[in-house]
Amino acid sequence: MKRFLVGSTLSWLLIASVQALEPLPTSVPVPADNPMTVDKIELGKSLYFDPRLSIDGTISCNSCHNVMTNGTDNRSVSVGVRGQHGGRSSPTVYNAAFLSSQFWDGRASTLEEQAKGPILNPIEMGMPSAQAVVDRLKGVPDYVSWFQHVFGGQGETAVTYTHVAQAIAAYERTLVTPNSPFVCYWYGDHQALSASAQRGMQKVTSLGCTSCHMGPNFSGPAGMPMGQGFFMKFPTFDQSKLALPYIQRYHLMDDKGRFSVTHQPGDLHMWRVPTWRNIALTAPYFHNGSVATLDEAVRVMAATQLNKTLSDAEVADIVAFLDSLTGVFPQQTMPRLPETPHHTVVGDAH
Amino acid sequence: MKRFLVGSTLSWLLIASVQALEPLPTSVPVPADNPMTVDKIELGKSLYFDPRLSIDGTISCNSCHNVMTNGTDNRSVSVGVRGQHGGRSSPTVYNAAFLSSQFWDGRASTLEEQAKGPILNPIEMGMPSAQAVVDRLKGVPDYVSWFQHVFGGQGETAVTYTHVAQAIAAYERTLVTPNSPFVCYWYGDHQALSASAQRGMQKVTSLGCTSCHMGPNFSGPAGMPMGQGFFMKFPTFDQSKLALPYIQRYHLMDDKGRFSVTHQPGDLHMWRVPTWRNIALTAPYFHNGSVATLDEAVRVMAATQLNKTLSDAEVADIVAFLDSLTGVFPQQTMPRLPETPHHTVVGDAH
Numbered sequence: 012m013k014r015f016l017v018g019s020t021l022s023w024l025l026i027a028s029v030q031a032l033e034p035l036p037t038s039v040p041v042p043a044d045n046p047m048t049v050d051k052i053e054l055g056k057s058l059y060f061d062p063r064l065s066i067d068g069t070i071s072c073n074s075c076h077n078v079m080t081n082g083t084d085n086r087s088v089s090v091g092v093r094g095q096h097g098g099r100s101s102p103t104v105y106n107a108a109f110l111s112s113q114f115w116d117g118r119a120s121t122l123e124e125q126a127k128g129p130i131l132n133p134i135e136m137g138m139p140s141a142q143a144v145v146d147r148l149k150g151v152p153d154y155v156s157w158f159q160h161v162f163g164g165q166g167e168t169a170v171t172y173t174h175v176a177q178a179i180a181a182y183e184r185t186l187v188t189p190n191s192p193f194v195c196y197w198y199g200d201h202q203a204l205s206a207s208a209q210r211g212m213q214k215v216t217s218l219g220c221t222s223c224h225m226g227p228n229f230s231g232p233a234g235m236p237m238g239q240g241f242f243m244k245f246p247t248f249d250q251s252k253l254a255l256p257y258i259q260r261y262h263l264m265d266d267k268g269r270f271s272v273t274h275q276p277g278d279l280h281m282w283r284v285p286t287w288r289n290i291a292l293t294a295p296y297f298h299n300g301s302v303a304t305l306d307e308a309v310r311v312m313a314a315t316q317l318n319k320t321l322s323d324a325e326v327a328d329i330v331a332f333l334d335s336l337t338g339v340f341p342q343q344t345m346p347r348l349p350e351t352p353h354h355t356v357v358g359d360a361h
Numbered sequence: 362m363k364r365f366l367v368g369s370t371l372s373w374l375l376i377a378s379v380q381a382l383e384p385l386p387t388s389v390p391v392p393a394d395n396p397m398t399v400d401k402i403e404l405g406k407s408l409y410f411d412p413r414l415s416i417d418g419t420i421s422c423n424s425c426h427n428v429m430t431n432g433t434d435n436r437s438v439s440v441g442v443r444g445q446h447g448g449r450s451s452p453t454v455y456n457a458a459f460l461s462s463q464f465w466d467g468r469a470s471t472l473e474e475q476a477k478g479p480i481l482n483p484i485e486m487g488m489p490s491a492q493a494v495v496d497r498l499k500g501v502p503d504y505v506s507w508f509q510h511v512f513g514g515q516g517e518t519a520v521t522y523t524h525v526a527q528a529i530a531a532y533e534r535t536l537v538t539p540n541s542p543f544v545c546y547w548y549g550d551h552q553a554l555s556a557s558a559q560r561g562m563q564k565v566t567s568l569g570c571t572s573c574h575m576g577p578n579f580s581g582p583a584g585m586p587m588g589q590g591f592f593m594k595f596p597t598f599d600q601s602k603l604a605l606p607y608i609q610r611y612h613l614m615d616d617k618g619r620f621s622v623t624h625q626p627g628d629l630h631m632w633r634v635p636t637w638r639n640i641a642l643t644a645p646y647f648h649n650g651s652v653a654t655l656d657e658a659v660r661v662m663a664a665t666q667l668n669k670t671l672s673d674a675e676v677a678d679i680v681a682f683l684d685s686l687t688g689v690f691p692q693q694t695m696p697r698l699p700e701t702p703h704h705t706v707v708g709d710a711h
Contacts, residue, residue: 060429069424069440079410080698085705090419094444294705305703334702343695348430352684353655355435355644 032212034194035227035288035338039108039184040237045123045177047184051161055182057154057346058175063147065136067092068357072129072179076104078186078343081292087300095134098266100300105340106288108184109228112240115298116269117283120238122180127172141172148175150356153349188289188338196335204335211332214325218317229287229336242269242281245297246315249280253314261301261311268298291334305330382562384544385577385638385688389458389534390587395473395527397534401511405532407696408525413497415486417442418707422479422529426454428536428693431642437650445484448616450650455690456638458534459578462590465648466619467633470588472530477522491522498525500706503699538639538688546685554685561682564675568667579637579686592619592631595648596665599630603664611651611661618648641684655680 075089082103113125129135158169195203231241269278296308412421425439432453463475479485508519545553581591619628646658
């Protein structure tokens with residue numbers, strides 16, 4: 012995985028004005044080695060909702076990335092097994108398929124790679140090893156036959172940790188939210204945005220917010236190779252008199268960001284640029300979930316990234332525009348998780 | 362609520378032989394003051410899945426009574442907010458509509474009354490008061506209009522704790538599992554049960570298991586008034602040489618059962634008779650979830666309730682019959698939980 016360097020970011024900035032605002036593509040990027048099939052998506056959905064992927068059978072992917080709401084848990088930081096609190100706020104799973112890297116620090120290139128993380132994280136789902144996950148699933152006969160059906164292979168050999176991640180990723184690629192009011196506007200329905208939202212749209216462009224929040228997911232340039240990632244320093248103006256009160260109040264520099272992964276000085280406080288899609292619904296805000304409301308998040312961004320103070324009217328206009336990026340969430344059927352008749356695979360686990 | 366006394370149980374035993382085995386009724390009992398409507402059921406489903414009914418936004422009704430599987434969490438005891446462990450195993454929500462009292466100790470007469478319990482239980486969902494639940498929901502504008510639509514009333518007055526419970530109960534009354542193999546057999550398809558299951562059916566009748574596990578839900582006589590409850594002492598043979606090793610190994614008398622509610626000596630170790638429907642799927646077994654497998658649960662019951670030891674073949678036949686009581690679970694759509702744009706109602710809660 013090659014990090015998208017700050018230097019090369021500049022060339023993107025030049026073309027940002029023309030491609031900053033655009034609708035979601037009609038299809039998601041799909042890796043060649045993990046084609047989407049109906050059966051794989053259904054298996055992935057079952058795994059996504061299955062708390063047996065956690066050590067004590069209490070936490071599923073959906074616990075922190077709740078697809079019945081906005082793909083987050085609306086908490087500052089999430090709660091994993093044994094009541095443990097994570098260090099960062101759960102990003103939304105919706106439209107994550109359009110990100111060119113995953114996690115706040117971009118440490119996973121793909122949804123497949125991302126899916127393998129929380130299951131084994133001791134403070135999230137707490138499984139001790141990939142093998143333990145595979146063994147757990149091999150103890151559920153209908154999963155074994157389901158993996159066989161989807162991935163082929165003899166008997167239990169179809170159940171691998173990579174296949175678990177591939178199925179979950181295939182499901183996650185269905186979690187997109189097209190048809191926002193903004194898109195209707197973009198396609199020519201000028202009634203779709205209020206006057207305030209239209210002013211906000213102009214404002215985010217003229218201020219330069221869309222230098223980073225551009226592209227189909229408002230999280231970076233379109234067409235970036237999977238794994239390249241699009242990062243920005245946050246806070247950028249870390250010595251500014253405007254920014255410092257926010258930095259202190261919201262502990263914005265306690266976490267070293269991407270530096271914790273790469274240990275490269277240039278990655279200190281670098282973060283994957285998060286999506287604006289459905290941002291109105293995914294409070295609280297920022298990597299540590301420290302900012303409770305969207306209007307305050309806009310003020311924080313103006314101060315820390317632009318060294319500017321916005322008027323209340325400007326903030327309201329930008330929030331109105333961000334509201335217009337809330338899309339239509341897919342209607343879904345509930346999965347039915349495969350059973351283990353006569354016994355449990357999690358009953359004694361703590 | 363009047364407890365169904367052991368004395369009056371005897372008259373039921375006399376008629377048990379004719380009514381012991383029967384299919385689920387085609388409709389559930391519905392209290393006159395909580396008629397079911399499509400909109401109420403949908404509201405109840407949303408509330409059932411909404412973790413915002415817990416103090417920190419992590420636990421919903423579905424966390425412990427998972428309708429995507431068998432209506433339980435397949436754990437010995439459940440995990441509530443802050444990683445706290447409960448003292449009893451979560452009973453299945455499926456077919457709970459047919460029980461004449463709720464909770465292991467029957468302390469709630471109705472599903473409505475039951476629904477009010479876990480939300481306020483400090484080790485389950487941990488909300489501090491009914492008013493706190495109402496205030497939380499009043500903070501979600503689409504819930505306010507949804508309650509108004511379903512229950513009438515002006516503005517926020519439609520949101521009451523009783524209405525929360527009524528909506529959840531209405532949804533739960535849709536969670537029934539008809540069309541088990543046993544029912545097909547009962548209606549005349551003699552191929553629906555294996556020879557082993559048919560022997561098991563004879564055995565549970567001849568042994569007397571169906572003296573308690575009778576009626577439409579195999580949990581007590583049909584037509585008992587809501588709230589009356591059908592209780593039995595467990596272990597009954599608490600001094601028997603056959604039972605004592607099980608009682609000790611599985612801590613079957615650590616919990617005083619219904620006595621903890623009524624403080625009446627006659628209620629010591631009395632328990633609501635649990636359903637046999639889908640019992641093959643709801644391991645681990647008994648009020649403390651201490652018994653891992655269904656065959657062992659059958660042996661425990663033979664020893665503690667009948668003072669008998671069964672052969673392995675008898676156990677296998679009974680298990681085969683119990684397998685035949687697994688019904689068809691309803692296909693469901695996923696709810697979409699109402700959002701709180703720009704802010705969260707649980708972000709800071711711990």
